[in-house]
Amino acid sequence: MNKKTWPKSNADACIRCTTCMAVCPVSRVTPKFPGPKQAGPAAARFRRPGEPSADDWIDLCIGCHLCDMVCSSGVNVSELNLIAKAKYLDEKGRPFRDWLLTHSYLWGQLGSFFSPLINLLFKNPVIKWMGEVILKIDRRRELPGYEFLTFRQWFNRKPTKGNPKIAYFYGCYTNTNEVDVGKATVQVLEANGFEVTLPPQRCCGIAMLGNGDFKGAKKMARYNIPSLLNTIHSGSKIVFSSTSCGHMIKHQYSHLLSIPSAEEVAQHLFDVFEFLRNLKESNSLNTHFKELSLKAAYFTPCHLRALGMGIPALEILRLIPGLQIDQIEADCCGMGGTFGFKKEKYEISEEIGKDLKEAIDRLNPEMILTDCEGCRIQIRHLTGLKVLHPIQILRDALQNDG
Amino acid sequence: MRYDLIIIGMGLSGLMAAKTAAGEGKKVLIVGKGMGALCLLSNTIDVLGQFPKIIRMRDNLFQWIKDHPQHPYSKVGLEKIEEALNSFLSLFPPPYSFQTVDHMNCLIPTGAGTLRPTYFIPITMVEGTSLNEGKALIVGLKGFKDFYAHYVADQLKCRGVNVSLSDLLHGEITTTYLGRLMEKNSFIKNIGREIKKQLNGENLIGFPALLGVHDPIQVKNNLEEIIGAKVFEIPTLPPSIPGMRIFNRFKEWLIQKGVTFLLGYPVSKVTLKGKKCEGIEVSHPPVTTSYSADRYILASGRFMGGGLEGTAEKIFEPIFHLPIPQPQSRGGWFEKKFFTVSPHRIHRVGILTNNAFQPIDERGGLILENVWVAGSILAHHHFIDEKSREGIEITTGYWATKKAME
Ligand code: SF4
Ligand code: SF4
Secondary structure (H helix, E strand, O other), X not given: OOHHHOOOOOHHHOOOOOHHHHOOHHHHHOOOOOOHHHHHHHHHOOOOOOOOOOOHXXXXXXXXXXXXXXXXXXXXXXXXXHHHHHHHHHHHOOOHHHHHHHOHHHHHHHHHHOHHHHHHHHHOHHHHHHHHHHHOEXXXXXXXXXXXXXXXXXXXXXXXXXXOEEEEEOOHHHHHOOHHHHHHHHHHHHHOOOEEEOOXXXXXXXXXXXXXXXXXXXXXXXXXXXXXHHHHHOOOEEEEOOHHHHHHHHHHHHHOOOOOOXXXXXXXXXXXXXXXXXXXXXOXXXXXXXOOOEEEEEOOOHHHHHOOOOOHHHHHHOOOOOEEEEEOOOOOOOOOOOHHHEHHHHHHHHHHHHHHHXXXXXXXXXXXXXXXXXXXXXXXXXHOOEEEOHHHHHHHHHOOOO | OEEEEEEEOOOHHHHHHHHHHHHOOOOEEEEEOOOOOHHHHOOOEOOOOOOOOOOEHHHHHXXXXXXXXXXXXXXXXXXXXXXXXXXXXXXXXXOOOEEOEOOEOXXXXXXXXXXXXXXXXXXXXXXHHHOOOOOEEEEEEOOOOOOOHHHHHHHHOOEEEEEOOHXXXXXXXXXXXXXXXXXXXXXHHHHHHHHHHHOOOOOEEEEEOOOOOOOHHHHHHHHHHHHOOEEEEEOOOOOOHHHHHHHHHHHHHHHHOOOEEEEOOOEEEEEEEOOXXXXXXXXEOOEEEEEEEEEEEEOOOOOOOOOOEEOOOOEEOOOOOOOOOOOOOHHHOOOOOOOOOOOOHHXXXXXXXXXXXXXXXXXXXXXXXXXXXXXXXXXXXOHHHHOOHHHHHHHHHHHHHHHHHO
């Protein structure tokens, strides 16, 4: 079976070899989930469109794609799970909580504007307790705070410079919660001589898709694709800094959501470090780095693995003098986007995270670097360490001329 | 992206090729459609298991090479076989190291209760090689269906027990779940005490190969301290935790050395010009990425990993379309009986190479100048029968790469 031509369900390609069972982070920490071989291809053979869903554990698949990566027979296990999950949740009904968690883009602007108040409320134990009781959002989680000035607002106040143009898909979280990631991306691209533009964009919809809401995700995709297509037609490539948004647009829009022209967009869409690695390959990367004496550890997000490009951030960061960077030997942080916020899943999320924490403890770094916001939230929660996007460190290393 | 060497296949031979090239400072890309069979089949390192226990492996190999001039081992040669095996061993410094029993094949008990000849074994399995009747207690876990203690024990003429623990009361339990629990001190304490209660004169414990992924020696020591008896691992049904330890170690080492590690997507196309490969394409729908290198290693495995494919009429190699000499028709693929003394012919087909592991046609003509072939996809071996899988993968992965870099 060729992964090139994945049909919607190719359960019969499974030879039941169990390779996927070696890597699934969820079945490693709980017997409640039977693992990819059973949850995906084996159960898919018994699922019929008209019949009610029988597997209530299907909702426990975190959607990490690790099973897809290791399967030599080309079974799209996580996709089979997602389709089954969507059907199960359609039948069972989705809690209001899931709607809240997947539509945060709706109040991101508001959240920013009222951030001083909201951030206080988010830390308030009574609010957190209510969140747990009423909404089933686990109170042990810190809710991510909003920043007063959004990334887009910052960008619009900034003078433009450089040539040629490069477009940037920053994603919701960068816009309202981790503005410095956006700033750093822009600054690094400008330091390499590019003029950054921000095409009109909305949430990529990955949280909805992960919660089995195909309709909601498609709505997002139908807004983003025409806008990104315009950008491409004007002759510009697009980079993203969030590997989750990037994977969603590049690989899920076309295949899973069948959005017209998504394939064309995918050809011109790059992870920011993949883009920088290409510059390095053509000897045009700005490598005037200052020395950073720092012992950091890098974690590979699942969606970065699934992007199938190696680990470009690691390759670029290794060029910075003085920076000691180790790769963390662990798969999946356990956050799974919105998964880890849910009360009924918090424990699984934390158990997966514990394995990651142990791997981090073995390295004993001063700081953690990782490209995905979900991983950053989780690692901060687990370790209390400073956790940044690798682009922020690269920006720091480039700030020596000015 | 341009590399010095691109390796196609992420099984043991591909990993070994990557290690060999990266060890010499080359810029390497390794691409695998899937994870290869390490985590399924490999617990120990077979070299030539079909030989009796009492002869030193070096002498086995010497004789074997003399008798089988076309075999991959004969192309590598005795001296380089040892060099390759040492290179593999160097990845596993103590505490979790591999060793032989007096440089000869040894017999280890398996999850089927049989004794299986093999050569290098992880230190966690050593005590299992000196199993005397009645000496060992074989321990299984209730709810874990991939290891039947009584079945194994019966055949080994030992006693078997199934311990049940409150941590394991939920239905079905998987290998990785148990392997992870074994790394928790509280769990080890509980299970250690349970096992201790069951002892009846035995001073050795046979336990399924689940003593943790990260630090099996620590787990073994802790368990032994609580029980007061030596513990050894017995390979189970797949997935194999000892195989995962091997894979993880390679992966960690290779990424540390700067190897680009591309797992999960198949090579969809190769570009050839004359007798040279100019580039490969890796397909990741809807995107295809091109990579090129000076040299290429094909280590894509056999039927299970997709290195060889079969239709109703013929067997072919799907990436470079290298010729596969094979029986005239499907009728010649198999012997009349499934269990036969002589191996089925289909298991012998593979890629023909010269002594440098470059692909050749049946008349000996070189097909591609910058491609080398390694691992089980090669012709003229029968690793199932010879019990030589890992040995062939390690030595050809190593030597084909050395040749490629000359
Ligand atoms: S899904 Fe793939 S890896 Fe998992 S058992 Fe089936 S064939 Fe093997
Ligand atoms: S996507 Fe991840 S969590 Fe889901 S079955 Fe596959 S490996 Fe397990």
